[in-house]
Amino acid sequence: MSVNSRILRTTPERVWDVLADGWLYPLWVVGASRVRDVDDSFPAKGSQIYHSVGVWPALIDDSTEVLDVDPYQHIRLRARGWPIGEAEVVIELGPSGAFTEVVIREDAVAGPGTLIPEPLKGLSLKWRNTETLRRLAYIAENRTAS
Template sequence: GSGVEPTAGNVLEPRDVPPEADDPPGSLPVRRTVAAPADRVWEVLADPARLQQWLPGARVHESEDGRHLVLGAQGAAGPTRVRVEVEPDDGPSCTVTIRQDVVDGPGRVVPRLARQGAVVVRSTLALRRLADLAEAPQRDLGSA
């Protein structure tokens, strides 16, 4: 072959993942009820330090209508597109849904069903971390 043009790569930071209008194709939703109001979850997601605690390497691509957030992140299998939806529940809780999938890199060669099995585990762990951050006492949110 003719080779590949040299690039800086993504050693120091993830490559940008272009936002798309729809959920990542074929992604499975993972949901969790968080014992905190939706505004509290958005506080965590809006804080850059907390966002990195929640999903290391995440970059916000778009936020729409106060309920959806689209992120790009670097996963073990390559650049990943993550869509987060926060829906208020009755009372002091909310439901958070995550859909994510690899959009480029070596993970794209893994069959979707196998890939989504691993992604569901990652989403479940990410939701647990997000819930822990959002459910922490208010005074702890601003401290590192």
């Protein structure tokens, strides 16, 4: 399992607004290329984002489902990208003074990704989620309040 964290220089509400807008998913999730649809109930438990991963023309259409959610606190997702596999991702928000600490925990749970040795898998997920948190910070810290 890979664990990454970052302090975002904004409130948990502003971070949550980005996480709760499924249409923004490819802007902050490394590897997501586009969103094809978002359930109207997103980010409710059981709702999904229908996305594509990869680079054109080799795009894979799949989805990410919300497994558990506590608004402004955490969201647990099942991200699919077959034939690559599936990952479980937990994003937690917590106060850090006037700012927000965001922690991402991710692990492969199905498919070929589960066969990758932990040190190698951990390094690649760590790099990817460092960039994911960087992108999330850019959006949450600089987006105008709605």
